[in-house]
């Protein structure tokens with residue numbers, strides 16, 4: 498695999514990095530300019546992820562005549578928290594770490610969103626992801642706002658005991674900024690249920706005389722410690738629920754349809770497994786270790802087992818090794834990006850040979866990539882709809898924690914399905930009303946709810 502594709506586990510593409518640095522492939526600038534960027538002093542770099550994500554929202558806001566004050570409120574996060582903290586390493590030396598928590602908006606409820614543990618996480622990434630959470634929670638109808646956070650750390654380079662100290666020390670650093678009624682983090686790339694358990698335990702310790710449900714400060718916990726059944730697979734389940742709703746009108750039958758998946762971590766592997774169980778065929782998969790293909794179908798369950806043992810898809814038997822170009826060009830019905838942001842740029846969009854892109858990852862398609870897809874008649878199911886299953890079941894976990902309940906899997910899956918169907922319906926209605934693409938329609942669906950909340954609440958003072 499070329500180094501431009503994927504260098505390390507959870508590493509970003511060289512192209513995405515160079516775009517962040519302003520040396521991108523160009524072509525993004527014209528379409529993502531907006532007077533509000535100048536008014537609010539946004540980065541002039543058209544390839545800046547935060548600028549790109551907000552520009553998609555502003556398109557929808559313009560279309561539905563959202564008042565100017567709501568556009569500027571939603572174009573900025575409420576709070577951007579950065580912390581630096583020391584942690585003792587196993588060799589006795591201390592190292593400083595940087596952590597983030599961005600609280601984008603809480604008009605609809607407490608801030609909600611994951612924590613990314615990644616060596617290359619930046620404030621703009623976290624701001625974009627927090628912004629997307631506000632939109633996602635609003636669209637899917639859970640009573641939360643949007644937040645996101647992270648630690649600049651490569652979790653795969655630290656021992657378990659070092660990670661425990663890093664995670665606990667980060668929790669202490671932000672403990673006064675989070676809470677079950679105020680801001681509720683969750684897992685994201687690089688973080689897992691064990692990390693969530695340490696956060697809940699540290700927070701409970703620090704707030705011992707505080708609330709009655711300290712473990713509700715975080716979701717995505719292990720089932721044995723306040724987690725919900727069905728949370729681990731929830732994002733993949735939501736992607737499949739969305740596809741089940743949307744594929745018929747695109748003329749694709751899930752049974753027998755061919756699928757390729759970019760990224761085979763939590764979201765990618767669960768999407769693959771559930772799709773296969775529903776009759777689809779996984780033909781090609783690529784992650785940071787390489788790309789594989791089998792036109793007769795890759796066993797999604799066996800591949801998940803393989804990646805959990807060896808850390809990536811490379812070396813999987815019963816499939817051929819292919820390169821990046823072959824991966825993107827493989828003829829499939831559905832392509833699921835489930836890795837990192839900005840991976841579907843113009844060149845990848847030109848190569849894709851599919852009918853539908855179902856965005857499992859957050860912001861995987863750049864505006865330029867999207868224009869190419871649109872021009873080629875490829876339908877994009879946007880992330881704020883498609884991957885909303887994770888936050889929805891996180892909400893169920895929070896409800897269970899706060900009401901001392903324990904739901905069974907059937908109940909979780911049924912409730913999730915209802916939320917996904919309703920959200921898909923909202924997107925469909927907006928598309929009909931405004932005659933726009935699905936991404937703009939999804940933002941319209943999210944913004945309608947936010948507009949109603951602001952109209953009713955008013956603005957203080």
Ligand code: NAD
Pocket residue numbers: 502503504505506507508509510684685686687732759760761762763764765783784785786809835836837838857858859884885887888
């Ligand atoms: P993960 O860490 O479990 O998996 C990430 C996957 O991306 C891995 O398979 C990794 O190999 C692959 N990857 C990383 N860099 C790559 C590269 N350069 N080229 C190819 N593959 C690469 O993360 P996840 O939880 O599955 O999250 C994936 C995406 O889904 C992220 O955008 C995340 O924000 C989003 N998301 C996750 C959840 C959730 O519940 N986990 C919910 C909503 C959205």
